[in-house]
Amino acid sequence: MHTIPDEDPATRHSPGASFSVPPNVKILDSVQLAELERTFRVWATDSPRRDVRESRRRILLIFLLIRHTGAKLNEILDLKAGDIDLGKRVVTVGGEERERARVVEIPDDLAEELRAALTAGGHGPEDALFRIDPAHVRRKFYEQAEACGLPREFGNPSTLRRSRSVELLRGNLPLPVVQRLLGHSTPNLTAAHLDVSEEDVHHAARRYIDRESRRRTSARNIFFGKITEILTGDIQSEVTLLTLGGLHVVSVITNASLRRMRLKVGMFVTAEIKAPWVLVAGSEGADQNSADNRLPAMVIDVSTGRINAEILLRLADGTEICSITTAASSRRLKLRSGDQAWVLFGAYCVVLNRE
Incomplete structure (x- = not known):
């Protein structure tokens, strides 16, 4: 239920x-x-x-x-x-x-x-x-x-x-x-x-x-959802949204931004994460991690160049997430299309936009 x-x-x-x-x-x-x-x-x-x-x-x-x-x-x-x-x-x-x-x-x-x-x-x-x-x-x-x-x-x-x-x-x-x-x-x-x-x-x-x-x-690295909780601190606030796909995404923004955007519980927003801010872990590598957002995903494609690598993943709700990492990190992960993995990103990396 x-x-x-x-x-x-x-x-x-x-x-x-x-x-x-x-x-x-x-x-x-x-x-x-x-x-x-x-x-x-x-x-x-x-x-x-x-x-x-x-x-x-x-x-x-x-x-x-x-x-x-x-x-x-x-x-x-x-x-x-x-x-x-x-x-x-x-x-x-x-x-x-x-x-x-x-x-x-x-x-x-x-x-x-x-x-x-x-x-x-x-x-x-x-x-x-x-x-x-x-x-x-x-x-x-x-x-x-x-x-x-x-x-x-x-x-x-x-x-x-x-x-x-x-x-x-x-x-x-x-x-x-x-x-x-x-x-x-x-x-x-x-x-x-x-x-x-x-x-x-x-x-x-x-x-x-x-x-x-x-x-x-869901366009790459963008979620659309409803704010379900706002925890207000002295300088910053933690905002949690429930996406259309049933995922919870946490963002931390300044109280000034919270007031300027007039964000409230029940309001709809989009959340965006830049590809370089997205970390990827293997199927067993997400437990010992401090990232506020940890979402299971499946690898769609891995494109590795001389310096950088692009890892494309799909979350359970169909959202595609792109991660940009170093070629060395990509080789170390040894991820291939179809592998299970984890998408990790901190709350400070999530940019909110009011609908």
């Missing part, structure tokens, strides 16, 4: 946006949604029976579609194969009321999962993708929320839909765009009246989806 820290109520108001979320409204933030997705994925593959795994896989796809499109459960259950355009990476939702249908962008990785499902199922354009009882879907959503350490009501499809709308707004996507994407007839959050064309909607949504995908796939 995962333990997910509660969101700091102070962060439910976005300083850079014109909206706030009432304290009694149930929402999940990006890290909590990522934790819930991991729980779903483990459950979807955790059965020796192929038919059970296929059934769970369909439930997982329904979750992913609601999580990334913000559509209603009945809209996803009404989807036909022809409603999915994998070339444009969009899904048309709206059920039988085609005049109210809307086109919603989806991330590349979800498009590939849908491609695999469509190929395996041999669906025609008019074939329904999910012939599943809505009550059964809701029960499974509640079960996975509890398995993730959340109250069961946080698995409600409406909660996921609401969470997606807040996530998009916090990502600085204009409210009229979010309204259009989620099919809201009227805004439930105060905003100015703006006229946004369909082209503007899809351009803004695609830019956000692509930026969000880069966070999940």
